[in-house]
Amino acid sequence: MITLRQPEHCQQIIDNDGAQVIIQCMINHPAHPGVQKQGCMALRNLVARTRAYRQLILDLGAEPLIRRAMTTHADCKDEAQAALRDLECHVVLKEIWKGEGAELER
Numbered sequence: 001m002i003t004l005r006q007p008e009h010c011q012q013i014i015d016n017d018g019a020q021v022i023i024q025c026m027i028n029h030p031a032h033p034g035v036q037k038q039g040c041m042a043l044r045n046l047v048a049r050t051r052a053y054r055q056l057i058l059d060l061g062a063e064p065l066i067r068r069a070m071t072t073h074a075d076c077k078d079e080a081q082a083a084l085r086d087l088e089c090h091v092v093l094k095e096i097w098k099g100e101g102a103e104l105e106r
Contacts, residue, residue, distance in 0.1 A: 010045075
């Protein structure tokens with residue numbers, strides 16, 4: 001959360017190879033759902049308000065790691081989809097409810 005909506009924090013993390021560290025943690029711990037989930041959230045937060053880092057993170061190999069986390073760990077699905085969306089990768093987002101088919105009680 002240190003990077004969410006904090007572009008100056010994102011800049012410091014990028015300048016100090018933080019994205020590489022996140023990617024390496026995801027590579028080193030593929031079976032650990034907590035590492036994968038936090039890695040997806042961290043990568044998403046780095047690009048949520050600062051799109052300039054998008055290509056750097058993709059060039060580091062983030063997309064296949066995020067996709068692997070999404071398919072391997074059910075608990076990572078929402079975070080992985082958010083990361084893919086904000087990295088502008090193809091992702092299918094399912095709308096759970098569209099506000100149709102039922103009237104709201106007043």
